[in-house]
Amino acid sequence: MSLPWETVIGLEVHVQLKTRTKLFCGCANKYGADPNTLVCPICLGLPGVLPVLNRQAFALAVRAGVALGCEVANVTKFDRKNYYYPDLPKGYQISQYDRPVNRKGRLEISMPAANKNIGITRVHLEEDAGKLIHPDTEGSSGVSFVDLNRAGVPLVEIVSEPDMRSPDEAHAYLAALKEILQYVDISDCDMEKGSLRCDANVSIRRPGDDKLGVKTEIKNLNSFKSVAKALAYEAARHASIIEGGGKVQQVTLTWDAIAEKTVVLRSKEEAHDYRYFPEPDLVHIQADAAFVERIRQALPEKPAARRDRYVKELGLPAYDAGVLTGDKELAALFDKLRGEGLAPKVASNWVMKHVLAAMNEKKIAATTFTDKTRRIAELAKKVEAKQITGQTGAEIFAWILGTPETASVDEHILKQGLAQVSDAGALEAIVRDVIAKNPKVVADYKSGKPSAVQALVGQVMRETKGKANASVAKDLLVKALEC
Amino acid sequence: MTRHLYPLFSLRMDITRPLVEKVALLARLEIPPADADRVAAQLGRIVTMVETLNKLDTKGVEPLSNPTGLVDAFRSDEPRPSLSRDEALANAPDKVEMFLRVPRVVE
Amino acid sequence: MIDLTASEIRDGVRAGKWKAREVVDAHLERIAAVDPKLHAYLHVDADGARAAADRVDASGVKGLLAGVPVAVKDNMCQRGIPTTCASKILEGFRPPYDATALLRALAAGAVPVGHTNLDEFAMGSSTENSAYGPSRNPWDPTRAPGGSSGGSAVSVAARMTPLAFGSDTGGSIRQPAALCGVVGMKPTYGRVSRYGLVAFASSLDQIGPIARTVRDAAMFLQAFAGHDALDSTSAPAEVPDYEKDLEAGVKGLRVGVPKEFFGAGTDPGVRAAIDAALKVLQKQGATLVEMSLPHTDYGIAAYYVIAPCEASSNLARYDGVRFGHRAKSFDGLIDMYRKSRTEGFGEEVRRRILLGTFALSSGYYEAYYKKALQVRRLIKNDFDEAWKKVDVIAGPTSPIPAFKIGEKANDPIAMYLCDVLTVTAPLAGIPGISVPAGFTEGNLPVGLQLLGKEWSEATLLRTARSYERETEFWKRSPAL
Structure with a gap:
């Protein structure tokens, strides 16, 4: 019997914001359009074009922060995160590095034992990448297709503290996060459409240890079920490595939902060097106290x-x-x-x-x-x-x-003619008719089964197509049967 | 001319061939092996020139990343026309029907 | 007709003295005659130019630049016109949009005749780093015209157009203007929209005018300066009337002369010309103030960290996916990127991308990029201090006159040092102008550089005009 392990989990959740247009250009923020039809020189990253910040996207990012109890920065700025990928038109993502819109929030989750607060490290604004399609038609095995409709759609990235202790807590955190973000009308949070996406960091340690174990990161978890399963799988994998005398390697993984196991994406040595630096094409944004207060007041x-x-x-x-x-x-x-x-x-x-x-x-x-x-x-x-x-x-x-x-x-x-019929006169003929047609029920009633009258009431209702006032009908029936 | 300002004192940062090769990969450039030593040496000289900055004490000096003093430049959340797909893909070196085409992405 | 200034052309078009079509035909003829020797142009759009001129002639509205032929630096996007930045990587690229500054000039009646040569992606000081061959200095075609806006400066100096767009990141308007004997101005950062200017270093780049006279430069800048909702860093401040006080003179103006602008590397001919120029300003009533900008010598080092860092990111979009060159054969995605970029970019561009990538990479950011930004602050502080004592700072634009083509081609650092007097203005975001200040004994033009505080373009233009009125060097024309 091995000693118990404590699982330590932190989540990074990307949520698409409900705006009409993209973060830095006027293309529509819309799901499901024909490929490469919601693009312009700016979100295509053509030479010489410049980004201009969508005011509503910024307001929604502040709203997300306020809803999650964050401190909203007085001054916030954008940075470039540099890496090459075919779905990233400019070769960099405009994101936020050292001065995010929001920091230090919390989210309450309810667990069977007790409610628990999960810390939110930061909530920052950034642009989404496009979509890659990997066709499996004949002759297409060596290529991928690029659709840039999604490139530039506004996202908030919500980074939690490593405060969760089980896949169930992670699941509850995601559910609570989704609930609150839908509630304050920031996002659809529809994982199927990719408007909510989750990466998870997981490590294990002995209960009571202060130090965190070596963590691994699982990317692109695209359903609540995957999150819980992948975390359980990964925690068990860590445990079996350590119990077998090995050491957990710090790697980035992806979840294979079909095989139900994690697969290594890249090692620590292969980790990206994003070369963050201040985005020179955008100016600093000031969110003064009055602005934040207005958003707080308007919060559902x-x-x-x-x-x-x-x-x-x-x-x-x-x-x-x-x-x-x-x-x-x-x-x-x-x-x-x-x-x-x-x-x-x-x-x-x-x-x-x-x-x-x-x-x-x-x-x-x-x-x-x-x-x-x-x-x-x-x-x-x-x-x-x-x-x-x-x-x-x-x-x-x-x-x-x-x-x-x-x-x-x-x-x-x-x-x-749907009005309820309560008029005794209108019902009497029907009552007489029902009594005449149901001698057996009438006999039951008369032999001392008063409940048999209910069956007759039902007949009256059927005859009137439900319009009869049931209590009036019952009174009339009783009166007719008693005489 | 003003070369005297930048004496060629010994390299503080050694720009080695492996370092240059690593940076080249990061920058998605190739350096032909025959060229690598020359490129490393040249970058080394430039980095040495740049290291004259270390003669200045900049402790506590606020970095100036952009001279603009502007803040709060926004656009309103109003849609503007996108390009047609033909226009959007007009300059693409490889496309197929509705998509841009690239070598298979593994991740 | 090619000797007319832009304002004379405009006035004549307005008065019906000549047609925009005649004007552009004369300039197209001049281009056909002299450009084979000078290679100022990468692309001449004769049909488009004639059509634009016809539109001006047909229109009842005769704008600020009505009928004035204008050359466009090939790093400014023009809808449907090849825009290459003198790079193989953009061969055949036709933007589906116009640069805002260009659009405004067109709206004012300018007639764009074609795109001019530059150092690839504006990285260089001689226009030798063009993938399509160097431009030549009209005063001595064995010499470089400076750069990176070399083609634009040559176009104006050789009377191919009265006006040309330039862009300045570390001196790319002022230095070629000085070396070609024309007027070139880098406006305050944020004065002109950068939308449609292919980015080199976004926190430094500004579009500005190149012209033969100060008045033409003022008029041209007037036409395209001002706020643009498409550029977050363009200033909403109103643009003053630059021609209004152009003739008001320099009486009482305090002109700072920083000792650092006259280092030991200064060419004696340049030194003599600038000393004479300062005396002219003094004679006209300006007060010369000896002063110091102590961090000037660190400008080059700071600049050659900051500009390459931004460039390494700005040039990441040239990946052979959505536009531009893609290698013919490759093995997988990363190889496709590396081969396409290596084939498409020239050596200097690759060198700066490597340098910038290195300086931003993990472990070096603090030592190089952040350090350079701190020194940038010190340089800005120098200027802020200076404006307490002086209104304008004067000195040479370039410590040396035009150098031989090939002379510095194999020594990047020697080439970088050409920018020693021009990089500090963009680092600080302040405006600067270069105005013709005579010639060396070898008959090579010298430029007087004037720097001013943010938004002081009018003062710089007035000072330059005052000096120009006395000297009239602009009237001299290179023998071609």
């Missing part, structure tokens, strides 16, 4: 705070609050429905039941409902007031989804 509420508020101030069950705030758009929808005059629990019920069901069934986003809240609220109020039944409500909800907000709910109810 963090998920945890919103969850608490929903429970404490609005009286929602913790479960509802958790589900609603788990998706920022869902919470926004809930707030909007409340704004239309629904009570918190009613609004919550409609989102939790109808909206979520439609989202799952039709594979649509919560934002699909954003411009339908007025009618959804109107509908919810009618159901509350028992003007229509819950079942009819569900049908009208589906109708709302397929029609523009200008289509009138009232008109629809009128045209389709």
